[in-house]
Amino acid sequence: MNIKRIGSIAAIAIAGAVVLSSCAANESGSGDTAAPTSSSGTDYSKLSGTLTGSGASTQQTAQGVWAANFQNVASGVTVNYSPDGSGAGRKNFISGAADFAGSDAALKDEELSGSFDLCTDKAIDIPVYISPIAIAYKVDSVKELTLDAKTIAGIFSGKITKWNASEIADLNKGVDLPDTNITVVHRNDDSGTTYNFSQYLNVNASDVWTEEPSQTFPYSVGDSAKGTSGVASAMASASNAITYIDDSGAGDLDKAKLMVGDKATEISAEGAAKVVSDSELETGREANDVAIDIDRKDTAEGAWPLVLVSYAIACQEYKDADKGALVKGYLDYVVTQDAQEAAAKEAKSAALSSDLSEKAAKAVASIK
Structure with a gap:
């Protein structure tokens, strides 16, 4: 992959995070996954450019799998992900140093009420990773x-x-x-x-x-x-x-x-x-902001309430339409069943349920 210096994110850190994990994905065979079905009808093969993500270290393995497999269907796109931590990832996204963030916590009210350098207006949270x-x-x-x-x-x-x-x-x-x-x-x-x-x-x-x-x-x-x-x-x-x-x-x-x-x-x-499926969406958020209010007291058989939902944070509308199309295309792939199952295999995570996947895909489809 081509590694470029983006904003304040060190290129060496990005290289270590993405190239190594992508190699691991290919060694395991997940890089040979067949082309998934796009929920929005996106032709991945027509996309080109470089995406920079920053954020949750929990997503590192999954992002490595997704980045490697996405190149099989979108060879013109390079996805770099740096596991800087959720808070740092949100800060990098807010400042425009990253095109999207990975975060194990949804945007806070004070962050939502602020401005985002790459966005015409607001940002949204899209669930992409569930893990105990x-x-x-x-x-x-x-x-x-x-x-x-x-x-x-x-x-x-x-x-x-x-x-x-x-x-x-x-x-x-x-x-x-x-x-x-x-x-x-x-x-x-x-x-x-x-x-x-x-x-x-x-x-x-x-x-x-x-x-x-x-x-x-x-x-x-x-x-x-x-x-x-x-x-x-x-x-x-x-x-x-x-x-x-x-x-x-x-x-x-x-x-x-x-x-x-x-x-x-x-x-x-x-x-x-199971706990995530039993939980409700947070109230008071925009229609395409899919934040989960996790039921920490779930005591159903087999439930593991010590769970995290990790999000991809993106602009609802990007100032740069081409960048918006790249982010939309990549996240459209990430929430597909194929991508979710490939990450689950490598990261021991849980694929999004059909209901949550549908909500996530609808949110991705709204990105401009």
């Missing part, structure tokens, strides 16, 4: 672990500091928990994963997690790292450690079961997708 957030850990001899929201909140706020603390032991009868300190690893960047994690805890354990949902980690505890890959790297060299991480980045780390209602539930993309 794992509570991943690395503790010698502990291969089975169950946690509930209150205990997770206690650990990550620094109130529970030992692995054999009674709060953990009570949930794990028969498990030999070590008498060692817990090493907490958390994100240190402006992170949508942190926002979703903190929202889940604030809703389900507000007496312990007393901070409001935030994209920056609110407590002074443990070690920190930037991005999904940074957290995974920190965990690889840590001991007796625990973190929250998009499931795509958890690798070989052990993953705790989550108490959902009265049942210990294993993490699954299907459980994450």
